[in-house]
Amino acid sequence: MTLAWILIVPAIATLAALASRRAAPWVTLASAVVVLALSANAALMVAGGATLHEAFGGLSLDALSAVYLLLVAFVGVTAALYSIGYLRVHDAGHEGTTPRYRAYWPLYNLFMISMLGVPLVSDLAVIWIAIELTTIFSAFLVAYENRSAALEAAWKYVALTSVGAMIALFGMLVLYYGIHHAGQPVTWPGLLAAAPSLPPALLLVCFVLWLVGFGTKAGLVPMHTWLPDAHSQAPASICALLSGVEVSGALYMLLRIYPALVRNPGIAHPGNWYLVAGLLSVAVAAFLLLQVHDFKRLFAYSTIEHMGVILAACGLGMGAHELGTVYQFFAHAFTKSFCFYAAGMATIVFGTQEIAKVRGLMSRAPVAGWALLLGGLAIAGAPPFALFISEFQILATGFATGQYVATGLLTALLVLAFIAILYQVGRIVFGEPAQAAPRMKLPASSLAAMAIAFVPMLVFGFYLPPPLQALIHQAAALLGGTP
Amino acid sequence: MSPLARYLVINLIQIGFLLVFAPLLQGVLTRIEEIIQGKHGPSIFQPYYDIWKLFGKDEIVSEESSWVFRFAPLIEFAMPIFVVMLIPALTAYPLFFAFAGDMIAVGFLFAASGFFVALAAMDTGNVYGGIGASRTRMVGFLAEPVFMVAFFTLSYVANSTIPYVVNASWAVSWAAMLQPAHLLVIVAFLLLVLADEKRLPVDNPAGKAETAMIGHSKNLEYSGTGAALMKWGGAMKFMTVLIVFLNVIITPWGLAATTHWSDVFFAIPKVLWKMFLFLLVLAVIETTLAKLRLFRISEFLASAFVICLLAMGVRLVGMG
């Protein structure tokens, strides 16, 4: 019953949060912790390569989905903890009384259910519904500020990602026919089993529809326009969830169809699609990073860049790339959520998100300053953080397999993004504050959340616990197409 | 009677059918609309009285006008008579003049009368005539490409632009009737009929304000015989367009299949019955829609054009 409980617990928390306004934050936090424990337990069970099935096959979990499940559960805990203090400061004066604050916690739990559903549900069409629901439930979380800019961002987010979702739905339904016609259940293993016998045109059309549809949700260029807007307007805790796990949920779909494409004999070089789409996103994001004016948009573009890196890494192919892809996917969630927490602190300190107006965070609030600096280093891929390992792995594999052009290009763009991020972060963190102001006192629960988020971001750069190591290797094997 | 002579006589019967019943259609349409609007309305024979009365009146012609002004009513009156000889008004088989012109020729004949009427409207120097004529031309220019594409789509289906052949190609089976291309052409053609006959929502036939008129300002300067011919000719043009729409495009049934006199005469009530049903639809459209602003007419016709293109596309990709 583990898998079912992972979905039931937040559902109960939703009802509790609706019932009791006062207890809502704590109930949500408790539910997130329980979900993390259950997810870790479930992930341990599949780390050896097994697959869990529950609810008459309606729910299932394998290593690759367990990786995603763990990420959602972990960021879910830190984001819940972070929001408790962050929203209190943010709504200073009337915390807990505004309707939007009351709606926040139930919606947070619903959002978590929908995201947890993506890795847990077996049926592909139901997974599509879960992904669409992540958009729907998070719409009001993005619009939390309730200013016209926030509503505009929320509208763009909902409209564009729903358009993408509908395109993906078409691909999904055609794929449904193909898998069903091949006599397989419409699940990920069924897709893999059916893949060799599917008509190549059918599989390829489905994939292209997914690439456009889920690519919109994953913020791939040129469908990325909603992403910086939504991330600059949503509260930092929601940004962490959106950027860290929701966006990569759509990418997860694209990663999972990859082995099916590889196994179909009629499709030559499926990796090239991934490579081109990925490199395009990395390139555009790297150049946009140089000219951002808003530090939350900075991290939003960095998300686009990372989605591109994951996709390009997947497309490099040739055996050993999977490990880099999965690790990048894994490390991005921890790192990016931490970055947004730090950015949220900086917003609290300065009351603005504009880079030009923000100087000397280090002297105003040293904790936030250090956090933003370390987060910037980590997301840019500096050692010893986790993303360094994955990016190094990807590039090393790419060069080792002789794909000099693509890997060289990726390297150059990563260097460019590295410079851009550190340049922008440096402007915020160092320098003299515009006016002398007292040191800010930052909310304790948010600082605690940042401390928790910091641990994996740093530690996984040089040490990975054996069970996690096994899990990631299993997931990489699944991505490689081992049934 | 030799078959050829018989065909000729049937052709004459068609012309008589047109001449006699055209004003009736106008009267019935007005009456239906009045009833829908909760009024009693004039007698359905009112257009006959009007035409009769106008024939008995003196004609006043502006000294400033030229021969075009006096010539235009004759053209307006004569063109529908030519056209009805080319289209299947009562018979499903081609008659004497059937191959003298195709649907594009029908378009040209109407264009010729439209040209003269527009010139005549400007001829007297009356401002309203000029405004109306230029607006009519604007609608005409926008409608013409649509007519062309509609005709081409029809001929693409039937491999011919002769209306008799087109109508036979729909009538073969239900499957042929229900083709998507056919439906799309019907929708587009309905929009065209509304625009070309200056019905709502393009133009308000019952409108009395000269500044808002599009098609109806052409009659403003006419009196006596000229006005009677214009009115009668307009009614006949309306009926001819309905014949094309109903007998060729939507409902290719109810036409005489043989050359027996009884068959031909029984076709008259059947065709009139179809027209009555269509007038009901038209009356509902006209009483529920508001008139479009002048520059919205291009949107209306662009939609018709696109629907035609879709019909063509459906044929091209072999779906319909």
Next chain:
Amino acid sequence: MPTYLAIDGFLAALFVVFSLGVIATRQMLGTLYLFMLNSLALTASAVLIGIALGSPHLFWVAAITFSTKVIAIPLVLRWSAGPQIYERREVEQVLTIPVAVLIAAVLALVAWIVSAPLVHAISDRPFAAINLPTGLVAIFFGAFTVAVRREAIAQLMGILIMESGAFFASISIVNDLSIITEVAAAVDLPVIALVIGLLIRNIHRVTGITRVGLLAELKEHR
């Protein structure tokens, strides 16, 4: 079977015309009515294919489509954003309507050409040759509606038409969708309509307009 195919083609043509109407119509309420008509065409096609193939599943699809799209969604929208929808207002466009419908025609042709290999790959489903290209046309039209219409309601209709398009295509090929999927889809759509309707109401409350295309505060350069 040819008669079924012909009637299905007829419904497909209606489906496309109603989708085109959502791009071209001026009246805000008109877009909602056209969407409902569009859903009726989808329902009818599902019933027809269900009869032709003897598939009771498609009757379910038809019933769910009818109850969600023709009944539930208009009700939900009336409840959540009623005054914003039911006031008589014209929808603004980025492009003029003639240009928009001409582009739509090109999109339709592109959709037909693009779907040709797919139809070829699915040769064992007789209705796929009609429904698959038509569904793709509606998806293109819906996306185009979102792109060219500045009004939130019209954009929502575009998104819903895309969904209908995907289902219009799928009823011809997937006539055995699992019940859970159908129920989930049935719940999903009104939820989408509800949330987007509430979002529209909030946008109207805060900014005073629902012409989302005019909101342009978020830019890279300030």
